[in-house]
Amino acid sequence: MENRISAGVETIIPKDFRNSVRKGQWRKPTAGVCKGYAQANLAILPKSVADDFLLFCVRNPKPCPVLDVIEAGSIRPGIGQDSDIRTDLPRYKVYHKGELVAEPDNLLEIWRGDLVSFLLGCSFSFETALMAAGIKIKHIDLGLGCPVYSTNIACRPAGVFQGNMAVSMRAIPKKMVMKAIQITSRYPSVHGAPVHVGDPSEIGIEDIEKPDFGDAVPFAPDEVPVFWACGVTPQLVAMKTRPEIMITHYPSHMYVSDLLNEELAAL
């Protein structure tokens, strides 16, 4: 996750930001843009497997919090006014049978009528809340990617979809851990409370210095690792089935919605 923000982009409203993206004026990470508004992970799958995928998400709400579903035949998110899911993210990844085949700026040429789009809650929302309470997020301060790990925590399967939970980790000073649990508990639709605090081996993480995604972060002596269910989980689980086509956001290039983070804390 990068943190380079152009002046003014913090305070622009999401509809205007999405317009800029659509016009090709923004192809960078979205961390920090439209401060206060929820950003979302994107997973697009064909209708033939989308119903099972929705059930998988419903059964595993901590790693897979559904903010919106765009049905086959539509391109309009319910959580973004006048928005087009094919053009309103800065960059996408396209997979055929699990293999990356393109990283396009938009999906206009490859769109099909049977595609179903899932917008899933993103940790940016709760990181904002943590920082607002004075809890520093080290990977942001250091300009690193958030460290993400595979675990031995099994998700509840649904249809063809099954697998273990991926978690994101933040190094939190011991005396702030309780506060971090309290704050993120308020956001059940963006991963909620941590799934684990402390010894990484208890959830099957062998080496905290070797994340499966993102970058390792250094620990200060008073810091403990705190693990949250991660939105990478549904992508990994879906990819395992090698779907005929799957489209996701490009890492850190998220969908910026009209939902306020604070709305997510009061559903």
Added chain:
Amino acid sequence: MENRISAGVETIIPKDFRNSVRKGQWRKPTAGVCKGYAQANLAILPKSVADDFLLFCVRNPKPCPVLDVIEAGSIRPGIGQDSDIRTDLPRYKVYHKGELVAEPDNLLEIWRGDLVSFLLGCSFSFETALMAAGIKIKHIDLGLGCPVYSTNIACRPAGVFQGNMAVSMRAIPKKMVMKAIQITSRYPSVHGAPVHVGDPSEIGIEDIEKPDFGDAVPFAPDEVPVFWACGVTPQLVAMKTRPEIMITHYPSHMYVSDLLNEELAAL
């Protein structure tokens, strides 16, 4: 909702209670049984419309909080050990194309492989929490059915499913309203915070003394009406589509799950 409890049934564990039901030893309302455990509304639909129904629930989590989905081909709830959805509720209602055709004790003879079962959060859970905090629930104290009203609050549609939200109403002393909001906010998967406090006409209710379901309750001078999204909503919405077959629990004869209410407050 009735409140006649046999001795011992309050403290029996859900698995044992469901066994009694399955053996035909309990055909009464479930209010008050297995204290502390979450009870659930049941809606069973054919697979042909079940995927759209799940999406409807995901889009309208306040009236339609999904606790569990049993896929076509299975009869085993994920939230009740060794349980059979065809036998473990005290009574059912069966509708063909929107017309009530039977009120059987079990579904063994009419079960089909294409039926999908939805277990949805029930207000019993948050009423328990309200009462534990000293907030009296009048319809329970008076032995009446909880008053439920149609409103003009539109649900987000999904596929063939659309309609307005139904709400349940509790008369709460003015000085306890804030507490009631705080307490039920802790239970987003059992309807969460109220959707409205005060003037019923603001949400399209013409006469508070004429509920669409349940019984009217008298108001004391210091009491205001407080409205929560109601689990009757998904049933009404599904029934409007006149599905070829739909099965529900018999009113107040719920599914008693292994989930603790307090677990629902910490997802």
